[in-house]
Amino acid sequence: MMKKESAGERIRSRRKALKLTQLVVASGIGVSHVAVSQWEKDETVPRGENLLRLAELLQCTAAWIIDGEGEVFTAPLNVSDVSALPLITLAQAAAWMQEQRLLIQQQAIRFLYSDSRLSESALAITLEDNAMQPDYRPGDTLIFDPAVNPQPGDVVLAQINGVAQVRIYRLMAEQHDEQIFSLRPLNDDFPAQTSSEKKIELIGTMMEMRRYRTR
The missing domain is CATH 2.10.109.10 (Umud Fragment, subunit A)
Known part of the structure; x- marks a missing residue:
């Protein structure tokens, strides 16, 4: 049986697919890059306002980040425009x-x-x-x-x-x-x-x- 991705793995894979660094994600949300690193390592979970901003930045739904459900948008994000x-x-x-x-x-x-x-x-x-x-x-x-x-x-x-x-x-x-x-x-x-x-x-x-x- 194939192991299901964790929330941290989804965040990391989505960030890399959009060619975003942890620093860019952190700046976009208004948190430290340490917080983003902790999310990706599954040490903590983004919640509330931070979760909504993360979903906006990664062009996906909050539900997809947390449990893998919901829509992942495929429109590319031009980092130079961020x-x-x-x-x-x-x-x-x-x-x-x-x-x-x-x-x-x-x-x-x-x-x-x-x-x-x-x-x-x-x-x-x-x-x-x-x-x-x-x-x-x-x-x-x-x-x-x-x-x-x-x-x-x-x-x-x-x-x-x-x-x-x-x-x-x-x-x-x-x-x-x-x-x-x-x-x-x-x-x-x-x-x-x-x-x-x-x-x-x-x-x-x-x-x-x-x-x-x-x-």
Whole structure:
């Protein structure tokens, strides 16, 4: 009787079939490469959010990883199109457009995987306040790209008087080659800000939102 593959063996074989290193998988999920190694050796089992992210990265179902059942997608993954985005704090995001960006990238300990077309300066943050409710909630993970110019109605990450905030962008006027714009929340309990009245620096335009289920 043929021995059934273990969960760790399936993870390892699928990772190798997609030509991914343990480091790329770890960065995409937001865990250490040691954790991936432990999964592949069947020392531990991926669970919860990590299992869902692993299934997404390996292009298969969570059920297939755990017990060999479910669908394994055959579409090839072009590793060159995979971006590992640093998941940073809003305090770090406030300094993202300054000279500290490379240092912040190097110091990041959590990453998100994305196969979207993003620039090298793209970043991810976790929303902390209620200003963007009901559409966006505290705990939502948002991906922003500084290389994409915002259009009216886009969600942007901006530094307002030194504090990084997520708001809706609206162009108001153009004066002497300078754009006057406002940033407004979705929650009326928070004030709108105007670039003519506040020191505002746009950090990036939102490209993706992720909401992970919690117990």
